[in-house]
Amino acid sequence: xxxxxxxxxxxxxxxxAYVFTDIVASPKELQRALRQAADESFNAISIDGDTSTTDTxxxxxxxxxxxxxxxxxxxxxxxLLEVCLSLSRQIVADGEGVQHVITLRIEQARSxxxxxxxxxxxxxxxxxxxxxxxxxxxxxxxxxAAGYSGxxxxxxxxNIFIGEQQVCRxxxxxxxxxxxxxxxxSRPEYEIGVQLGRGKDSLCFFTCDLTSEYVKINADYST
Amino acid sequence: xxxxxxxxxxxxxxxxAYVFTDIVASPKELQRALRQAADESFNAISIDGDTSTTDTxxxxxxxxxxxxxxxxxxxxxxxLLEVCLSLSRQIVADGEGVQHVITLRIEQARSxxxxxxxxxxxxxxxxxxxxxxxxxxxxxxxxxAAGYSGxxxxxxxxNIFIGEQQVCRxxxxxxxxxxxxxxxxSRPEYEIGVQLGRGKDSLCFFTCDLTSEYVKINADYST
Numbered sequence: 001x002x003x004x005x006x007x008x009x010x011x012x013x014x015x016x017a018y019v020f021t022d023i024v025a026s027p028k029e030l031q032r033a034l035r036q037a038a039d040e041s042f043n044a045i046s047i048d049g050d051t052s053t054t055d056t057x058x059x060x061x062x063x064x065x066x067x068x069x070x071x072x073x074x075x076x077x078x079x080l081l082e083v084c085l086s087l088s089r090q091i092v093a094d095g096e097g098v099q100h101v102i103t104l105r106i107e108q109a110r111s112x113x114x115x116x117x118x119x120x121x122x123x124x125x126x127x128x129x130x131x132x133x134x135x136x137x138x139x140x141x142x143x144x145a146a147g148y149s150g151x152x153x154x155x156x157x158x159n160i161f162i163g164e165q166q167v168c169r170x171x172x173x174x175x176x177x178x179x180x181x182x183x184x185x186s187r188p189e190y191e192i193g194v195q196l197g198r199g200k201d202s203l204c205f206f207t208c209d210l211t212s213e214y215v216k217i218n219a220d221y222s223t
Numbered sequence: 224x225x226x227x228x229x230x231x232x233x234x235x236x237x238x239x240a241y242v243f244t245d246i247v248a249s250p251k252e253l254q255r256a257l258r259q260a261a262d263e264s265f266n267a268i269s270i271d272g273d274t275s276t277t278d279t280x281x282x283x284x285x286x287x288x289x290x291x292x293x294x295x296x297x298x299x300x301x302x303l304l305e306v307c308l309s310l311s312r313q314i315v316a317d318g319e320g321v322q323h324v325i326t327l328r329i330e331q332a333r334s335x336x337x338x339x340x341x342x343x344x345x346x347x348x349x350x351x352x353x354x355x356x357x358x359x360x361x362x363x364x365x366x367x368a369a370g371y372s373g374x375x376x377x378x379x380x381x382n383i384f385i386g387e388q389q390v391c392r393x394x395x396x397x398x399x400x401x402x403x404x405x406x407x408x409s410r411p412e413y414e415i416g417v418q419l420g421r422g423k424d425s426l427c428f429f430t431c432d433l434t435s436e437y438v439k440i441n442a443d444y445s446t
Binding site for chain 1: 348353357368432439440441
């Protein structure tokens with residue numbers, strides 16, 4: 001179970017998520033399993049770049065299955081990640097004013113953290129997010145945001161894909177069908193791929209567009 | 224002279240600014256003078272948190288006055304800062320969809336860089352910027368953004384002021400006239416003060432609200 005509509009840029013600090021299992025495990029084992037799953041799910045989403053003061057993810061185990069975590073091992077970890085990913089995507093889809101949920105697949109990074117830094121920079125750019133709101137295949141805004149992520153990128157090694165279509169090759173425009181790209185970006189959910197040309201690590205990051213509706217929701221009430 | 228309406232979060236990387244003087248000075252002297260002035264002006268503004276790829280500030284000196292920089296010294300530096308500040312504020316006021324220009328006065332920081340980190344975190348928060356668009360004295364959003372700035376703040380030492388009115392004292396609500404605050408925030412320009420309770424350094428940072436107009440401008444055209 002999870003809740004959270006705006007102010008979602010978790011660093012485990014108003015997002016609330018509770019995961020229950022009947023596995024037999026110690027708090028330490030559960031903590032380790034959850035941390036690993038949260039890293040690729042709850043900590044790989046952003047709606048508006050605002051970190052809340054009270055993000056919480058809890059994993060509770062009743063032990064009623066009688067199956068020890070050690071025995072379930074990889075199978076348990078995969079199931080946990082699947083649940084966490086599903087909840088994370090639902091949180092993004094439920095974001096204030098959100099029209100599109102975008103999966104940023106960052107590939108060829110030197111580390112997961114490097115991939116996350118690039119993903120966050122793209123996901124938090126108001127210019128990128130408004131282009132997504134307009135279903136505009138503006139890869140230049142994405143490239144610029146990646147460029148100021150703090151990761152020492154070489155633009156000449158960067159490829160960008162919207163769905164299956166390549167739109168940027170080695171940092172420059174790659175001929176593509178603009179109408180098809182616009183149609184693809186008009187779907188409620190789609191994927192954008194960014195290859196960094198630096199290493200072998202990759203990360204999926206879940207984010208959304210920035211719409212006039214978001215502004216209205218957050219500007220037109222007094223708190 | 225300066226230009227720049229969106230994508231303004233300079234780190235000297237589409238903002239263009241040119242400053243001319245008739246002082247006599249070496250390139251090295253001009254560079255030092257400009258860097259100092261730019262630090263408190265062009266590098267102390269943000270419209271949308273998007274750093275451009277091509278920010279430029281140039282200072283050119285004809286030498287036709289016959290007055291060497293060394294002689295003009297402090298007077299020249301003050302005049303240069305005044306010009307840079309004026310241009311910087313004009314850039315923010317000219318931002319896409321901007322209705323309010325806000326000066327964030329960050330005080331009691333341990334260093335200028337610390338003050339700048341807090342200012343940028345507040346200035347880049349979509350929740351803060353939309354509250355400003357609604358002229359909503361929501362100091363909690365500002366406190367939260369300061370809290371995730373990366374600076375190790377103690378909320379119990381933080382005071383927040385909207386114009387002359389204190390709205391937050393030692394991290395908690397301070398009784399204030401909400402109607403007066405809303406009216407103050409309805410002006411085209413006003414100041415918000417944040418005291419960190421950590422040190423003696425301070426910085427003024429110039430920023431703006433995030434409006435539906437900004438989203439429309441950046442979503443409704445294809446590039």
